[in-house]
Amino acid sequence: xxxxxxxxxxxxxxxxxxxxxxxxxxxxxxxxxxxxxxxxxxxxxxxxxxxxxxxxxxxxxxxxxxxxxxxxxxxxxxxxxxxxxxxxxxxxxxxxxxxxxxxxxxxxxxxxxxxxxxxxxxxxxxxxxxxxxxxxxxxxxxxxxxxxxxxxxxxxxxxxxxxxxxxxxxxxxxxxxxxxxxxxxxxxxxxxxxxxxxxxxxxxxxxxxxxxxxxxxxxxxxxxxxxxxxxxxxxxxxxxxxxxxxxxxxxxxxxxxxxxxxxxxxxxxxxxxxxxxxxxxxxxxxxxxxxxxxxxxxxxxxxxxxxxxxxxxxxxxxxxxxxxxxxxxxxxxxxxxxxxxxxxxxxxxxxxxxxxxxxxxxxxxxxxxxxxxxxxxxxxxxxxxxxxxxxxxxxxxxx
Amino acid sequence: xxxxxxxxxxxxxxxxxxxxxxxxxxxxxxxxxxxxxxxxxxxxxxxxxxxxxxxxxxxxxxxxxxxxxxxxxxxxxxxxxxxxxxxxxxxxxxxxxxxxxxxxxxxxxxxxxxxxxxxxxxxxxxxxxxxxxxxxxxxxxxxxxxxxxxxxxxxxxxxxxxxxxxxxxxxxxxxxxxxxxxxxxxxxxxxxxxxxxxxxxxxxxxxxxxxxxxxxxxxxxxxxxxxxxxxxxxxxxxxxxxxxxxxxxxxxxxxxxxxxxxxxxxxxxxxxxxxxxxxxxxxxxxxxxxxxxxxxxxxxxxxxxxxxxxxxxxxxxxxxxxxxxxxxxxxxxxxxxxxxxxxxxxxxxxxxxxxxxxxxxxxxxxxxxxxxxxxxxxxxxxxxxxxxxxxxxxxxxxx
Numbered sequence: 001x002x003x004x005x006x007x008x009x010x011x012x013x014x015x016x017x018x019x020x021x022x023x024x025x026x027x028x029x030x031x032x033x034x035x036x037x038x039x040x041x042x043x044x045x046x047x048x049x050x051x052x053x054x055x056x057x058x059x060x061x062x063x064x065x066x067x068x069x070x071x072x073x074x075x076x077x078x079x080x081x082x083x084x085x086x087x088x089x090x091x092x093x094x095x096x097x098x099x100x101x102x103x104x105x106x107x108x109x110x111x112x113x114x115x116x117x118x119x120x121x122x123x124x125x126x127x128x129x130x131x132x133x134x135x136x137x138x139x140x141x142x143x144x145x146x147x148x149x150x151x152x153x154x155x156x157x158x159x160x161x162x163x164x165x166x167x168x169x170x171x172x173x174x175x176x177x178x179x180x181x182x183x184x185x186x187x188x189x190x191x192x193x194x195x196x197x198x199x200x201x202x203x204x205x206x207x208x209x210x211x212x213x214x215x216x217x218x219x220x221x222x223x224x225x226x227x228x229x230x231x232x233x234x235x236x237x238x239x240x241x242x243x244x245x246x247x248x249x250x251x252x253x254x255x256x257x258x259x260x261x262x263x264x265x266x267x268x269x270x271x272x273x274x275x276x277x278x279x280x281x282x283x284x285x286x287x288x289x290x291x292x293x294x295x296x297x298x299x300x301x302x303x304x305x306x307x308x309x310x311x312x313x314x315x316x317x318x319x320x321x322x323x324x325x326x327x328x329x330x331x332x333x334x335x336x337x338x339x340x341x342x343x344x345x346x347x348x349x350x351x352x353x354x355x356x357x358x359x360x361x362x363x364x365x366x367x368x369x370x371x372x373x374x375x376x377x378x379x380x381x382x383x384x385x386x387x388x389x390x391x392x393x394x395x396x397x398x399x
Numbered sequence: 400x401x402x403x404x405x406x407x408x409x410x411x412x413x414x415x416x417x418x419x420x421x422x423x424x425x426x427x428x429x430x431x432x433x434x435x436x437x438x439x440x441x442x443x444x445x446x447x448x449x450x451x452x453x454x455x456x457x458x459x460x461x462x463x464x465x466x467x468x469x470x471x472x473x474x475x476x477x478x479x480x481x482x483x484x485x486x487x488x489x490x491x492x493x494x495x496x497x498x499x500x501x502x503x504x505x506x507x508x509x510x511x512x513x514x515x516x517x518x519x520x521x522x523x524x525x526x527x528x529x530x531x532x533x534x535x536x537x538x539x540x541x542x543x544x545x546x547x548x549x550x551x552x553x554x555x556x557x558x559x560x561x562x563x564x565x566x567x568x569x570x571x572x573x574x575x576x577x578x579x580x581x582x583x584x585x586x587x588x589x590x591x592x593x594x595x596x597x598x599x600x601x602x603x604x605x606x607x608x609x610x611x612x613x614x615x616x617x618x619x620x621x622x623x624x625x626x627x628x629x630x631x632x633x634x635x636x637x638x639x640x641x642x643x644x645x646x647x648x649x650x651x652x653x654x655x656x657x658x659x660x661x662x663x664x665x666x667x668x669x670x671x672x673x674x675x676x677x678x679x680x681x682x683x684x685x686x687x688x689x690x691x692x693x694x695x696x697x698x699x700x701x702x703x704x705x706x707x708x709x710x711x712x713x714x715x716x717x718x719x720x721x722x723x724x725x726x727x728x729x730x731x732x733x734x735x736x737x738x739x740x741x742x743x744x745x746x747x748x749x750x751x752x753x754x755x756x757x758x759x760x761x762x763x764x765x766x767x768x769x770x771x772x773x774x775x776x777x778x779x780x781x782x783x784x785x786x787x788x789x790x791x792x793x794x795x796x797x798x
Contacts, residue, residue, distance in 0.1 A: 356739060358413055358746065358766055374767060376776035378446055385447025389745035396743055397444060398451020398464065399471035399491070399616050399642065 010294030040375025071219025079246030409693030439774025470618025478645030
């Protein structure tokens with residue numbers, strides 16, 4: 001049997017005026033899914049741990065993030081097709097705006113004008129025995145790779161993640177020579193980007209100058225067994241988010257790009273659903289990721305999240321229920337992103353599984369209804385085993 | 400307080416025409432058990448892991464199978480009273496039938512005629528620096544022990560577990576000299592059994608010749624602390640299954656044999672129940688194992704499983720409810736064996752505990768009702784701690 005895993009990013013929530021967005025939304029298809037399947041709640045990483053999207057997805061795919069995760073950088077790099085070598089340190093970067101030495105916009109106004117040219121300038125930065133690779137990604141985003149001897153990812157970010165302060169000084173976390181060296185290079189990198197970008201002609205023409213690069217999430221190449229080797233299933237990923245594509249890429253999934261898939265609330269999710277349904281012909285395991293729910297959550301926009309959920313119900317779950325047969329289908333989220341706090345939380349996510357399952361009496365796909373379901377409360381790291389078992393692909397442990 | 404653990408092998412199931420065998424069966428005594436006790440569901444090994452009966456029982460007795468389990472061989476050996484030494488490799492074997500070099504019956508027709516004589520012949524096989532012990536068990540089953548220097552259990556089976564193929568060649572799993580040597584011995588053993596048995600006069604008289612020995616489940620002597628040392632309770636096991644008796648034997652439980660207990664659906668389970676009730680006078684902890692439910696499941700026979708459950712309800716649970724007082728009693732299964740797939744699955748099993756417990760509103764002992772119970776979803780490895788706690792025998796951790 002084949003398997004389809006549908007993850008709506010940040011879909012779980014807390015109460016706003018007594019209801020979660022899932023409870024407020026009209027979701028006849030998700031409710032049918034819950035009714036015909038078995039439901040529960042799930043701690044994607046571990047009870048009480050606030051998951052990132054990267055650590056949550058690693059866990060959902062069965063890779064223990066406490067063992068394999070060093071930082072988001074390597075997954076961002078993999079998401080934009082940058083190959084890491086062993087010993088490289090990768091970081092996620094932002095073009096940002098400094099005024100009088102202080103960060104006044106961490107995203108340089110989300111304005112892409114001229115960033116390609118500025119990327120070329122930043123790429124010319126040189127260090128004595130450390131090579132850099134710098135690649136622009138979508139919008140104001142970029143990835144930095146440091147390559148050389150004696151580097152370490154055990155360093156703090158230069159992105160202060162707050163405004164009206166200078167870029168943060170990177171520091172060694174473990175006090176070892178490798179991390180001290182890496183922190184020094186990052187601080188020097190910050191200074192050099194400031195120097196090069198401040199005077200650049202492009203920045204005279206921008207509303208907000210992109211006059212510094214801020215870095216975060218240092219990590220080294222994770223040594224991950226491929227998904228296919230581990231589970232004996234070839235797998236495809238349908239996602240518009242670089243970080244998630246990077247996670248999938250790192251475990252050898254085929255990343256299928258969909259035109260019109262943006263990762264925002266305006267994404268062509270209908271086309272993503274069609275692509276997923278189609279991919280099930282060729283792949284044993286298809287992973288469909290929808291980001292808009294998380295975006296609306298980070299904006300604190302209850303109605304936008306509710307409407308995104310209704311669109312997913314109509315444009316994704318409806319067609320999948322209609323067309324996908326003889327497949328173990330999982331509907332869940334990677335974490336909760338409550339509207340009230342606008343950031344990821346550790347609240348468990350609802351989950352429903354369709355297939356050769358023991359059904360329960362839950363007939364609504366919401367956080368609170370699913371908590372009464374037949375799965376009870378499960379852990380994300382165990383999900384792949386459950387999927388393999390239900391799809392008749394699990395190995396017997398013992399005799 | 401004393402404790403009684405009742406395990407109905409493979410009793411958990413999925414839905415067949417909307418019901419599990421437990422749901423279809425009339426089980427007034429089990430339902431009374433659930434009503435008077437606390438219920439839940441349990442992953443005997445770990446969520447999503449398909450347990451063997453051996454790994455599941457180790458886990459239920461509190462021994463982590465991920466740490467202690469190397470293969471079924473040593474437990475089969477212990478189940479028939481063969482003592483293993485450190486360094487020995489034990490394997491479970493079948494007398495099987497070859498035709499034109501291919502396996503046409505993995506159990507030689509389940510026909511015992513002449514197997515004692517053939518066992519004597521196989522026992523004469525010699526290797527240069529490795530001693531063998533070969534012992535016939537029930538039916539077509541046997542155990543092989545390899546004793547000598549530099550052996551390893553990290554080898555694959557010679558039993559192909561399928562028909563119309565030659566015996567499998569044993570291979571080293573880890574590529575080390577010890578496992579390569581062991582695999583070579585096993586392959587030579589297969590060849591020699593074929594040579595010796597093919598021409599034997601006994602086989603002229605059998606319907607299906609027993610002309611080869613197939614081996615599987617190589618393992619070394621597990622280093623297991625005794626149950627009594629670990630928990631301060633002397634313990635007895637009542638089971639008709641060699642593998643389970645072997646597990647109990649390996650942790651120092653007294654194995655009580657019951658005449659008429661067969662491990663099949665025809666077993667005298669009434670007598671087993673009486674023996675268990677009686678054993679509670681002498682032992683602090685009594686384990687009662689009933690195999691018939693699993694046998695019916697492997698045969699894919701829904702009605703036979705349902706009837707076996709009804710017999711257990713009437714002949715085992717009824718008398719126990721009536722006669723056993725002041726005892727923590729647990730009713731559960733070691734794993735699910737769904738009728739639909741005829742093999743073990745990772746679906747959690749129902750569990751009910753009688754004693755000084757917080758009761759819940761569940762009044763039917765079924766998979767789906769128990770999933771609403773007060774225990775929620777627990778792990779098999781934690782069961783002994785729960786039993787000790789409820790029996791007022793647990794140590795305080797902390798102050």
